[in-house]
Amino acid sequence: NAGVTQTPKFQVLKTGQSMTLQCAQDMNHNSMYWYRQDPGMGLRLIYYSASEGTTDKGEVPNGYNVSRLNKREFSLRLESAAPSQTSVYFCASSEETSGSPSQETQYFGPGTRLLVL
Amino acid sequence: GESVGLHLPTLSVQEGDNSIINCAYSNSASDYFIWYKQESGKGPQFIIDIRSNMDKRQGQRVTVLLNKTVKHLSLQIAATQPGDSAVYFCAENPYNFNKFYFGSGTKLNVKP
Numbered sequence: 001n002a003g004v005t006q007t008p009k010f011q012v013l014k015t016g017q018s019m020t021l022q023c024a025q026d027m028n029h030n031s032m033y034w035y036r037q038d039p040g041m042g043l044r045l046i047y048y049s050a051s052e053g054t055t056d057k058g059e060v061p062n063g064y065n066v067s068r069l070n071k072r073e074f075s076l077r078l079e080s081a082a083p084s085q086t087s088v089y090f091c092a093s094s095e096e097t098s099g100s101p102s103q104e105t106q107y108f109g110p111g112t113r114l115l116v117l
Numbered sequence: 118g119e120s121v122g123l124h125l126p127t128l129s130v131q132e133g134d135n136s137i138i139n140c141a142y143s144n145s146a147s148d149y150f151i152w153y154k155q156e157s158g159k160g161p162q163f164i165i166d167i168r169s170n171m172d173k174r175q176g177q178r179v180t181v182l183l184n185k186t187v188k189h190l191s192l193q194i195a196a197t198q199p200g201d202s203a204v205y206f207c208a209e210n211p212y213n214f215n216k217f218y219f220g221s222g223t224k225l226n227v228k229p
Contacts, residue, residue: 004160035219040221041221042206042208042218042219042220042221042222043161043206043208043219044219045216045217048216058216090160090161092160105151105163105166106151106163106217107163108153108160108161108162109160110158110159110160111158111159111160
């Protein structure tokens with residue numbers, strides 16, 4: 001199993017450009033997440049999808065949109081990139097099973113490093 | 118609001134010594150906690166978790182202690198090795214089954 005994969009690994013954008021970050025998991029997990037990580041700060045949740053067909057805002061959703069394409073894939077889109085969105089983006093997944101709290105662990109991808117000039 | 122913080126941003130230990138990484142949380146309703154390890158250029162990796170109905174949980178060379186009275190969490194690494202050098206995060210799940218709040222991390226440096 002590859003686990004959680006992300007593409008691209010690195011991207012440079014100019015202010016105002018758009019792009020989509022891709023994420024896929026092969027663990028048959030129900031829930032998927034997008035986080036951003038900035039220097040000196042913990043991971044902050046952008047959006048999450050508790051199950052296929054649903055998405056919800058996290059702590060810092062402004063400037064982003066997401067699509068849960070199917071159970072495996074969860075994409076993050078920047079419609080008009082801003083320098084403040086320079087960050088490392090992590091996708092994660094977890095197997096949400098009510099009544100089985102031990103399944104709440106999130107598994108992370110390797111990250112996408114985004115630089116907005 | 119919730120806050121998950123770490124007492125020390127950087128911790129240096131000698132190879133073979135034990136390491137203790139601390140974490141404070143503010144929400145007494147949090148009932149699930151995870152420690153993650155993040156190596157340079159990689160995503161966070163699950164180390165160990167603990168529920169609020171437990172005070173201690175042990176894994177392979179790692180132990181997590183939970184003190185609910187003072188809302189404090191710690192990660193103990195026995196016989197620290199160079200491969201343990203990384204940033205360690207704690208995360209809490211206060212009331213949402215799948216949403217976590219992460220601390221800013223402690224960098225562990227292991228000196229040979």
